[in-house]
Amino acid sequence: MTLDESHETIRRLDGELWLPPEAIYPPPDEDGHIRETFAFYGLAMAKVQQLEMGAINLLVMARIVNARPKAEEIVGNPWEPLLKETLGKLVRRLKPYLERDPQFVTDLEDALKIRNMLAHAYFNVRCEEVLSFAGRNQMLLELQGIHVRMESLADRLRKACEPYRRSAGYPDELEDALMEQTLREAADRDSARR
Template structure:
């Protein structure tokens, strides 16, 4: 292998790593959206649905409608719905504001803002450090919301053990023969 091939491989690996950490940051942005949705589900939808419960089919249909409607919303609109539900503390509110700013920048401007840095090794290294921090913003914010939601979920009877069993069941359903244990 020539020196040029070796240089290209090193650049290629670093570029892949930048893309991987960008993907991780966006993954956690989507996890945060799911955390917001689950919070709304347990603090907004279920309390109303329980009062109006008539039969399992109606329950399933209303759940599907709620999920379909809410999951079409932007993160900003989901955060607004969370505020309307009256749940966020000042700490969560600040974390959500920062997470929304970061998510929007990642989705709409990150690579154009970092175009020059992306062309050199030291710039890509800076991007890696930055992206690790940015995915941490998303992950921390999701954890704050989950810490409020989880006790309510358990109070409604959905334990962590039950969640693990559901996850295993879904893996068996979608990937027969594989295990996530």
């Protein structure tokens, strides 16, 4: 169902948007299938956020590398202002760094469209599908595909960031060490809660 088709299923009553209750409250979930559908939606959105962080990392590393020859000082946390930007703004800011790979830019622009659909319309567009087992299976396949696609794009951003990271003096091992430290800290928090 397209967005335009989904809008036909939305009715206007007394000037307010109205969705049928079953579109908001799915049927009973005896087999966990609905929960699995929502879980995969969450995983797809998590991968979008990973993609956004990859875009931010590339922009920060490029800024650090480009600042050195100009003797520009980077004050404070260079990630902080970028964390407030939308994926659309991040993609636009990435374009100069990805000029050699126009397909990558196109893929990121497509990812932005997918992200916006997920964030703003996914369950409205699929309000009928979520009501049936077959519809949810279709949604699960779609969400799994989105998950894989976003993960692939995040990996491509990580690879695009490598030359900037190395030029800025961050060795490859630093990323692994930071991940190990983060995992240890998470395990320590889990141990403290028990």
